[in-house]
Amino acid sequence: xxxxxxxxxxxxxxxxxxxxxxxxxxxxxxxxxxxxxxQQHPGKAPKLIIFDVTKRPSGVPxxxxxxxxxxxxxxxxxxxxxxxxxxxxCCSYAGFEGVFGGGTKLTVL
Amino acid sequence: EVQLVESGGGLVxxxxxxxxxxxxxxxxxxxxxxxxxxxxxxxxxxxxSGISWKGDHMGYAASVKGRFNISRDNAKxxxxxxxxxxxxDDTALYYCARDLRSGSYYDFSYSMDVWGKxxxxxxxx
Numbered sequence: 001x002x003x004x005x006x007x008x009x010x011x012x013x014x015x016x017x018x019x020x021x022x023x024x025x026x027x028x029x030x031x032x033x034x035x036x037x038x039q040q041h042p043g044k045a046p047k048l049i050i051f052d053v054t055k056r057p058s059g060v061p062x063x064x065x066x067x068x069x070x071x072x073x074x075x076x077x078x079x080x081x082x083x084x085x086x087x088x089x090c091c092s093y094a095g096f097e098g099v100f101g102g103g104t105k106l107t108v109l
Numbered sequence: 110e111v112q113l114v115e116s117g118g119g120l121v122x123x124x125x126x127x128x129x130x131x132x133x134x135x136x137x138x139x140x141x142x143x144x145x146x147x148x149x150x151x152x153x154x155x156x157x158s159g160i161s162w163k164g165d166h167m168g169y170a171a172s173v174k175g176r177f178n179i180s181r182d183n184a185k186x187x188x189x190x191x192x193x194x195x196x197x198d199d200t201a202l203y204y205c206a207r208d209l210r211s212g213s214y215y216d217f218s219y220s221m222d223v224w225g226k227x228x229x230x231x232x233x234x
Contacts, residue, residue, distance in 0.1 A: 051220035098156035098219035
């Protein structure tokens with residue numbers, strides 16, 4: 001059981017928006033700006049899509065956005081595409097270690 | 110091309126040891142902290158260890174602390190994970206991944222922008 005709680009699954013239709021939450025504690029998500037999000041397609045390595053809570057790496061579409069309120073971080077994907085269907089993981093600084101959320105499977109209906 | 114390539118995985122009996130390697134290319138290896146992240150079959154990602162650019166700061170997840178040792182050789186652009194006392198629940202795909210930061214004074218961001226394809230470790234008798 002991960003220290004960061006994510007919903008097991010979310011779904012949306014093409015063009016819609018979805019938000020994935022990542023609930024932690026003051027010792028991790030609420031402790032620093034080091035919250036990141038990863039997208040993982042089946043059989044592939046994870047891909048960084050959000051870092052430092054809200055920033056996007058070069059090449060990641062602005063349909064992906066991150067936010068945080070207290071000890072809960074969120075990833076919002078707007079204008080869903082069929083290829084957004086994947087697993088999504090949050091990750092946070094947690095003192096002298098990192099911690100991932102349990103992952104959320106996004107289904108694009 | 111910026112890349113990380115892991116090797117050293119395989120089938121190993123419980124209680125035995127194994128050493129994983131990760132070779133970097135296409136970037137200045139000693140500018141960055143590097144991490145090991147694993148993924149058990151059908152499960153989520155688990156951070157297990159990270160090391161600063163200089164190799165003087167390391168962190169470990171509770172699940173591997175005392176059994177795994179991370180190290181790096183900047184002259185060889187290489188990262189290592191020495192695993193001892195392996196257990197069945199260590200069975201996973203092991204990735205190495207580059208941190209956005211150097212890891213000086215334990216300043217790891219755990220934001221990992223370059224990943225290898227992974228090497229598979231299976232612990233079974």
